[in-house]
Amino acid sequence: MSVKSAKRALDIMEILSHFPRGLTINEVSLKLGLPQSSTFNLIKTLTQEGYLYQDELKKYRLGAKLINLGTVAMESLDIHQISLPYLNVLMERMNETVFMSVLSGNELVYIAKILSNRSIRTTAEPGHVKPLYCTGLGKAFLAFMPEEERERLLDGMTLKQITPRTVTDRKELRSQLETFREQGYSIDDEENEEGLYCVAAPIFDARRDVIAAISVAGPKERMTIRGTEVIRDLLSTSQAISQKTGFIQ
Incomplete structure (x- = not known):
C-alpha cells in the first residue's frame, strides 16, 4: 500500500x-x-x-480492534517511561542491542530499541510487529502467561519456517516454553533472523501478569561467550522494572 x-x-x-x-x-x-x-x-x-x-x-x-491498540498504546507509554533508564544501563553493561516489547493480540510490538556502538543489523524497530513463536521476546510472553491463554494463542498460530533454525513443531515449542518458564528466561537462537541470538525475560505487574518483555540481542558467538553475565544482568534488570510496576516476588 x-x-x-x-x-x-x-x-x-x-x-x-x-x-x-x-x-x-x-x-x-x-x-x-x-x-x-x-x-x-x-x-x-x-x-x-x-x-x-x-x-x-x-x-x-x-x-473494536482500535480499543485494544489504544489500550496497548497507553500501557506502552507508561512502561516505556519507567523502563528506559534501566534499559540504557543494561545496554551499557552488555554493549549489545536491548529491546522492549508489549503484546498486542497475537503479535509482538516493539516499543524500545537501545543501540550499542557495535549493534548488528536487525529488522526489529519500535512500532514493528513480529510473531511470538520465533522471537525471544515472544517466547517470554508465551512461557510466562497463563496456560489457557498460551494454548489459545498457540492453537491460532501458523508456525512458518522463517530461518533454518525456526521451531515449527508444536510439541517441541511447548517443551521449549516449559523449559524457559522453569529457568526464568527465553532464548531465540537465530530463529527469526539469521545471525541474531537473543535472550529475553518477562516484566510482571502487581497482578503478576506479564505486561512487557525485554531482551539483549547480538551475534551468537559474542552472546554465548558472555552467556552467564548476560542472563544475570538481564534478569536483574527485568526484576528491577517489575518491582517498579508493583510486582512482589
Whole structure:
C-alpha cells in the first residue's frame, strides 16, 4: 500500500472518530474529498481487518480492534517511561542491542530499541510487529502467561519456517516454553533472523501478569561467550522494572 493510501486510511479513521453514529461510504467520500471508488476499497480493507465495522444502517464506525491498540498504546507509554533508564544501563553493561516489547493480540510490538556502538543489523524497530513463536521476546510472553491463554494463542498460530533454525513443531515449542518458564528466561537462537541470538525475560505487574518483555540481542558467538553475565544482568534488570510496576516476588 502506498503512503498516499495509508494517509487516506488514517483520514478515514480520524473522520469517523468525530461521528460515533457512523457514516456511509458516500458521506466519508464527500467529507474527505476522496473518490468514492478508492474510499470503498479502503473502507472494505479496514473493515476486514477489524478497524471498522458496518452497522445495520450500512454506516461505518470505528471497530473494536482500535480499543485494544489504544489500550496497548497507553500501557506502552507508561512502561516505556519507567523502563528506559534501566534499559540504557543494561545496554551499557552488555554493549549489545536491548529491546522492549508489549503484546498486542497475537503479535509482538516493539516499543524500545537501545543501540550499542557495535549493534548488528536487525529488522526489529519500535512500532514493528513480529510473531511470538520465533522471537525471544515472544517466547517470554508465551512461557510466562497463563496456560489457557498460551494454548489459545498457540492453537491460532501458523508456525512458518522463517530461518533454518525456526521451531515449527508444536510439541517441541511447548517443551521449549516449559523449559524457559522453569529457568526464568527465553532464548531465540537465530530463529527469526539469521545471525541474531537473543535472550529475553518477562516484566510482571502487581497482578503478576506479564505486561512487557525485554531482551539483549547480538551475534551468537559474542552472546554465548558472555552467556552467564548476560542472563544475570538481564534478569536483574527485568526484576528491577517489575518491582517498579508493583510486582512482589
